[in-house]
Amino acid sequence: MVFAAHCQRCHGENVDGRGPDVSPEAPCHDFHAFDKRFAVTLHRGAPKAWFAKIRDGHGPTIEYPSGPSSAMPPFGQTLSNEQIWLVITYLQSLDMYVPEPTPAGA
Numbered sequence: 001m002v003f004a005a006h007c008q009r010c011h012g013e014n015v016d017g018r019g020p021d022v023s024p025e026a027p028c029h030d031f032h033a034f035d036k037r038f039a040v041t042l043h044r045g046a047p048k049a050w051f052a053k054i055r056d057g058h059g060p061t062i063e064y065p066s067g068p069s070s071a072m073p074p075f076g077q078t079l080s081n082e083q084i085w086l087v088i089t090y091l092q093s094l095d096m097y098v099p100e101p102t103p104a105g106a
């Protein structure tokens with residue numbers, strides 16, 4: 001699975017942005033957060049923006065255990081376009097597993 005092999009060390013086993021390699025200088029997003037949910041991200045054109053960030057990298061240069069790279073390292077050399085789209089589809093699918101917020105007073 002692309003996510004487990006390449007993304008989990010930073011974005012975390014639960015995709016909450018708490019993997020072991022995360023630098024405090026460059027926190028990752030929690031992909032379960034409301035503003036990352038499918039309808040919202042689709043509305044803002046996020047899938048295309050995510051594709052560019054995954055392929056080309058994003059953010060300031062950080063010193064990682066594996067050496068310096070942009071905070072979100074580029075994967076254009078490692079993954080095919082199809083694999084990048086697959087992992088985006090996976091991230092979007094998480095939306096289905098986000099529990100409904102508990103109503104106030106419940």
Ligand code: HEC
Nearest residue numbers: 006007010026027028050053054058059071072073075087
């Ligand atoms: C070395 C740590 C690291 C690895 C490995 C990594 N990321 Fe990231 N990622 C980050 C950080 C840090 C950010 C936030 C950077 C920024 O935008 O300033 C980020 C940002 C992102 C974003 C943009 C989120 C948004 O809302 O703008 C996406 C999408 C993403 N990563 C997907 C992936 C995928 C898919 C993989 C695996 C192929 C992966 N990342 C691997 C550290 C990592």
